[in-house]
Every structure is written in C-alpha cells, then in structure tokens.
Amino acid sequence: MEITTLGIDLAKSVFQLHGVDDSGTVVLQKKLRRGAALDFLRKLEPCLIGMEACPTSHFWAREIAALGHEVRLIPPAYVKPYVKRQKNDAADAEAICEAVTRKNMRFVPVKTEEQQAVLVLHRSRDLLMRQRTMILNAIRAHLAEFGTITAQGPRKVVDLVRRLSDPNDGLDLPALARSALLSQAAQLETLTEEIRKIERELMAWHRQNQASQRLETIPGVGLITATALAASVPDPTVFKSGRQFAAWLGLVPRQNSSGGKDRLGRVSKMGNGYLRRLLVVGATSVTRRAPTTNTRSGAWVRSLLERKPTRLVTVAIANKTARTAWALLVKGETYRVAAAI
Known part of the structure; x- marks a missing residue:
C-alpha cells in the first residue's frame, strides 16, 4: 500500500482517513482513535497530508510534520465544494x-506554539473585556433601580463603585443591594487586574518580536492590533497581494457580478473577525485625528470624509491599513510617513 495523498477529517476522539496512490486510486479508508493516529502515520512513507483548519489542526500539523510528512491546512469553506452528496466523516475525508x-x-500557514500562545492571550483578554463590560452594565442598571444615574463611560461607573465601600457615600441604598454591588465591584477589580496582567505579557512579547514592532508604526495600529496580526499571520507570502490579505480579513466589498456588470455590496465580513474588529477600531481613531493630521494620508482621509459617510470611510481606512500591514510583513520594513503636498 503506497499512499501519496492522505486526507484526515479531525474530530474530538475519532479521526477518519482517506488515502489514494499516485494514480488516484483509493487505497485506504480507515477510522482511528485519537491516541493511535501518530503511531499509524509514523509507519507510513512520507506523503502529502491535508486537514481542515480547525482549533486542533495546528497542533496536529506540527506533530505530523515532525514525522516527515508534508502537511497542508485548508479552510473548511474551500473543502465544502468537494463533498459529494451526504455529509459524513468519510465524505469529508x-x-x-x-x-x-x-x-x-x-x-492556511501552520502556526507555531509561540504564536498560538499569544493568540490565547488575546482571546483571554477579549473574554475578560466582555465580562468587565457586562459587570459595568449590571452595576449601572442596579443603581438606576434606586434612582442613581451614572454618566456615560466606564470610569464614571468605577468612580461610583469606589464610593460604595464608604457608608457615608450619600447613596441611599438598602443593605442587601449594597452587599450585592460590593460583590460585583470586587469581581470588577479582579477582572481589571487580570486584563492589565495580560497586556503586560503582550507588551513583553511585542518588545522581542520584530514583526510586531514594525506593524505598530502604522497609524491606527497599537500594541493589541500589532501583536494579534504578527501572531495570526505566520507567513504573509501565502497572500499574493495586499488586496488578497484584506479580502481574507473580510474588508473588501461582497460581489454579485454577472453578465459583465459589476455589483458590489457591503464588506464580505469573511475571515478573522477579531482582527477585522481591531483594524476598524484603529481606523476610527485615525478618522477622528484626521482634521489635525498633516500628512498625505490625513489629506486623503479628509477628502473621503467630505464625500462619504464616516463609517464607510472607517472601513476604507481599515482596508488600507490591512494592505499596509501585509506590505510591511512581506518586505520587512517600517511605515514611512509621507508629508502632505
């Protein structure tokens, strides 16, 4: 049995294998338990192995590549057209x-353990930020039940929370409600400290990663966006152009063209939603600073704002930022500011 190409459908406990020889003839259809997968692959001659990109695929790609096989990860959306009729593990493989x-x-480029660890920091921070927002909103709503209305912004809620521990704070709250709010305030303080701890770890990694430092020189790209981009894109050369990279992030118009007529809609929102959100948030800050930015980019943003809605301009800036990030990653350069003409 000489296998030249092997497809593996990953799962939690059972893997489905489908192998063919150099003539395309099926020579293997087999189910394996998770623990037996590496032992089986170790006995095979080096071959091309394909897997869908999923949460565990990067780990398995590294482990299988260490056995001498060539491993390629495919986006699930690109595998779907090749599924014949019914969907099951054997058809997927x-x-x-x-x-x-x-x-x-x-x-999909295979990520290293270090890059995956950085992304775990990002996901953890994102989760903690959502929990922090939930507690802030809950405290604001509970206080409103007793006639205390807080101003907008997290800092205003935090300042009010600090007053809760003072019995002479002037807030007319029942003892039971105050006790519950103090409990939420303690959770809020813990979350805030954990977020700061993660950000310090991201800063330490950023200072020893050249790609992340180059990305931070782009306007609208800070520590969080730079480290997320550097960890999410291990090999920028898999994208042929900056536009392809922006398309991977879902920052290009959705097309529904036919008969020679181009019909462009809203952005496709395909790909990595976390990176797309970071780029749009950074682009929002660029839009707000545009009136006082005396650069060629600033002049371009101001000209767009005169003709287009602000949100559309923000997405356009995010698209341009993505293309710039790709160029810096490929060429190994830093961002150079062009003065306004």
Whole structure:
C-alpha cells in the first residue's frame, strides 16, 4: 500500500482517513482513535497530508510534520465544494484528500506554539473585556433601580463603585443591594487586574518580536492590533497581494457580478473577525485625528470624509491599513510617513 495523498477529517476522539496512490486510486479508508493516529502515520512513507483548519489542526500539523510528512491546512469553506452528496466523516475525508491536491487551492500557514500562545492571550483578554463590560452594565442598571444615574463611560461607573465601600457615600441604598454591588465591584477589580496582567505579557512579547514592532508604526495600529496580526499571520507570502490579505480579513466589498456588470455590496465580513474588529477600531481613531493630521494620508482621509459617510470611510481606512500591514510583513520594513503636498 503506497499512499501519496492522505486526507484526515479531525474530530474530538475519532479521526477518519482517506488515502489514494499516485494514480488516484483509493487505497485506504480507515477510522482511528485519537491516541493511535501518530503511531499509524509514523509507519507510513512520507506523503502529502491535508486537514481542515480547525482549533486542533495546528497542533496536529506540527506533530505530523515532525514525522516527515508534508502537511497542508485548508479552510473548511474551500473543502465544502468537494463533498459529494451526504455529509459524513468519510465524505469529508475524501473531499479533503481531493482538495489538497488542487494547484489553485489556498492553504492556511501552520502556526507555531509561540504564536498560538499569544493568540490565547488575546482571546483571554477579549473574554475578560466582555465580562468587565457586562459587570459595568449590571452595576449601572442596579443603581438606576434606586434612582442613581451614572454618566456615560466606564470610569464614571468605577468612580461610583469606589464610593460604595464608604457608608457615608450619600447613596441611599438598602443593605442587601449594597452587599450585592460590593460583590460585583470586587469581581470588577479582579477582572481589571487580570486584563492589565495580560497586556503586560503582550507588551513583553511585542518588545522581542520584530514583526510586531514594525506593524505598530502604522497609524491606527497599537500594541493589541500589532501583536494579534504578527501572531495570526505566520507567513504573509501565502497572500499574493495586499488586496488578497484584506479580502481574507473580510474588508473588501461582497460581489454579485454577472453578465459583465459589476455589483458590489457591503464588506464580505469573511475571515478573522477579531482582527477585522481591531483594524476598524484603529481606523476610527485615525478618522477622528484626521482634521489635525498633516500628512498625505490625513489629506486623503479628509477628502473621503467630505464625500462619504464616516463609517464607510472607517472601513476604507481599515482596508488600507490591512494592505499596509501585509506590505510591511512581506518586505520587512517600517511605515514611512509621507508629508502632505
């Protein structure tokens, strides 16, 4: 049995394998338990192995590549067209085996353990930020039940929370309600400290990563966005152009063109939603600073704001930022500010 191409459908406990030889003849259809996968692959001659990009795929890609195999990860959306009729594990493995051999197929670069660890920091911070927002909103709503209305902004709520521990704070609250609010305030303080701890760890990684430092020189890209981009894009050369990179982030118009007529809609919102959100937030700050920015980019933003809605301009800036980030990653350069003419 000589396998040249192998498709593996990953799952929590059971993996489905589909292998073909150099003539395309099916020579293997097999189910394996998770613990037996590496032992089985170790006995095979080096071959091309395809897997769908999923939460565990980068770990398995590293482990399998260490055995001498060539491993390629495919976005699930690109595997779906190759599934014949009913969807099941065997059909998925066959589709992966077929898709991985296509010359025009796009693959996902395998992340290192370090890059995955940085992304874990980002996901943890994002989760803690959502929990912090939930507690802030809850405290604001509970206080409103007793006639205390807080001003907008997290700082105003935090300042009010600090007054709760003082019995002479002037807030007319029942003892039971005050006790519950103090409990939420303690959770809020813990979350804030954990977020700061994660940000310090991200800063330490940023200071020893050249790609992240280059990305931070782009207007609208700070520590969080720079480290997220550097960790999420291990090999920028898989994208042929900055536009392809922006399309991967979902920052290009959705097309519904036919008969030679171009019909462009809103942005596709495909790809990494976290990176897209960070870029749009950074672009929002660039938009707000545009009136006082005396650069060529600032003049371009001001000209857009005169003709287009602010949110549309923000997305356009995010698209341009993504293209600039790709160029810096590929060329290994830093951002150079062009003075206004």
